[in-house]
Amino acid sequence: MAATDNGTTLIWLRRLLDGWLIAGSLLTLGWVLLLHRADQDGDVWASLLGLGLARVVTDILVLGLLVALRFCLKRAERTATTVGALAVAVLSAGDMLRILLPEPATWCGIPLPAACSMAGLLLVTAAPWLPGGTSLVGLDQRMMPVIGVVAAFVPMVLCAVAIAAHAIAGGPVDLVMTVLAGSMLFALGARQGVTHADHLRIAQEAAAREAHYRTLVDGTSDVMTIVSPDGCVLYVSPAAYHVFGYQPEELVGARLLLYCHPDDLSTLMQAVRTLRQESKSGTRGPGCCVACRVRDADGRWRPVESTISHHPEGMIFISRDVSERVAQQAKLEHLAFHDVLTGLANRALFADRVAHALRKRTTGAAPPVVLFVDLDGFKAVNDTAGHATGDALLTHVARRLQASVRAGDTVARLGGDEFAALLEWEAGTHVSSAWDVAHRILSALTMPYRIGSRDAVVSASIGMAAAAGGITVEELLHHADLAMYAAKAAGKGRIRMHHPQTPHLATPGTSS
Structure with missing residues (x-):
């Protein structure tokens, strides 16, 4: 020895x-x-x-x-x-x-x-x-x-x-x-x-080591929680107060699952079962990483990322508040699918919504309708009053478009002064209702805009296209685009529908 x-x-x-x-x-x-x-x-x-x-x-x-x-x-x-x-x-x-x-x-x-x-x-x-x-x-x-x-x-x-x-x-x-x-x-x-x-010597080393680890545990922003095999909290590091607003002694003895969001319980329980099976079999895996929401002392749900590992007394959770990262990620995702100036959906998100509408279309319901809107006279306003006025005008147009459609419809800015709207219908709704929405949009957009100390006046050309059986997203958007250019060619400030020969799309008139 x-x-x-x-x-x-x-x-x-x-x-x-x-x-x-x-x-x-x-x-x-x-x-x-x-x-x-x-x-x-x-x-x-x-x-x-x-x-x-x-x-x-x-x-x-x-x-x-x-x-x-x-x-x-x-x-x-x-x-x-x-x-x-x-x-x-x-x-x-x-x-x-x-x-x-x-x-x-x-x-x-x-x-x-x-x-x-x-x-x-x-x-x-x-x-x-x-x-x-x-x-x-x-x-x-x-x-x-x-x-x-x-x-x-x-x-x-x-x-x-x-x-x-x-x-x-x-x-x-x-x-x-x-x-x-x-x-x-x-x-x-x-x-x-x-x-x-x-x-x-051993006692001195143990005291120094304990002080070292205590400094690490107390100084880290991660919350360390030791949980018994039956889910009872045995220990919580002081960081719990700064992250969740709880004093550590408040959580000792509590049931961990009571603080987890109900929608995330299945994910958490799956990770816990995996560690329990490893403990019974005598194996020690690398642990599990689980993302869930935890209720803080104010009752809010905080997104948390936890690494769960084996511990002699059960399991140890090393949890980190990822609220800022989740918010930043949501912001990036929003920017990826929304227009920066107006906050409307961009072309990519609009095409995805159209594809979803085509997939979920049911028998007996009217087909979805796409409206392409192009402003008439916007270039003159932008050139004479400046780009700041033009941006303000586009923001007002976006608000009027959203106010003219229903809550379930999608409004997007495709670029420049081009906008689009997706109208979806439930069973029993006639497609001619799309004409009512188009006229409402045209009426709202032609009203004067008060920007600063001056009024700006523009009109709009609107093209409409209804989804026929077997049509693709690209084809439907192209049809609406062609109808919009037809409205411009007819004198601007008008509404045109693609495929006017379809009986149920016939309307009393095709212009505003």
Whole structure:
């Protein structure tokens, strides 16, 4: 575990102390048992030798496993197993020397079996720090559970019990036992000091991290809401007051769905169901982005864009007020389909409305009628009085056109001084009613216009075209345009209908 730590020096030191506490406890326990065996047999080394054969067999089995494991790994992960196999081989040599040599030779004053044991143990200690040493068992990819940390100190308890029992039985306490027990007590005290210092460091880092995230949460304009799986609000960031006018504590415990527009509930619930299914299946997707309207403290519906993600307590909503963006988008859409000067529909929107009228035409209802209106005498007003007066005149014309048609009809400015109107009829309405509307428009447009300190007078030429079966939008608009030019050719200030041969389009007259 010490080899896997990439943290601070305190963490690394604590791991080393943990390792010595466990290893020292086992070593002390083994030494106590060895002293007890020596008291019975009278010879410590003979006792060790008696166990030599079993240890050699165990060494051979472990060595075989390590060699087999080495050839199953990738080349970059073989270093640790190679050193581990070498360590077991050295330990095996030491064990065999104890069996084969009644009086083993010495090296630098140290018996060869003991030298082999020390060398093998040093290699075992180095193996976890080498490439592949910890990844083989996944210590670098998992957290040590609490029970694992507690269970590691069981040898210390056994060691303390063994020392106490040995002392009560009157066994000798030699220098080795004293050094081992003293080193463990020192290591335990040092570990507690290191652990305390590490806890203080963690507490300070946690406080700094909490303050950092609190600053981010409190300073952002986005509203962060934590919602339980059943839709109950658990937490709301302070931005809720600036965005929606609610104090955060007012929303805690409330049902989130009560603040969502009824028309947007299905979209929101679909996203919530998706996250619930992911939680049940154990998967964690990227979250969902939902656009809906939320009721603020004043009762108004605010357009909100929310990103919904998983949270340990349920779901977290990161919501942003997009009122300005929606208003800007609506303004752009309006400008794309409406005339800037008059606010009427432009040519593109008018053609779309005509296409819609042709598609929804039903049997028994009169066909839709298109009127093309061109002002007579507008150029003279524009040239003599100026463009500002001309623009004001066009604005007045637009208002009079809208006042002359019904609420369901569409009026558009096609460009310059050309206007158009789409008249749609319900079942039972006669198309001759279109003539009444056309005459009303012509009468309204020929009245004088008061612009500033002067009056401007213009007239209008109107062309009409009714939709026949199978006609296209382009054809219908072209027919109305031809009829308008026919009205101009007839002397201006007149009304002309395209296809006058159609019986139900016959009228008492064709001019104003």
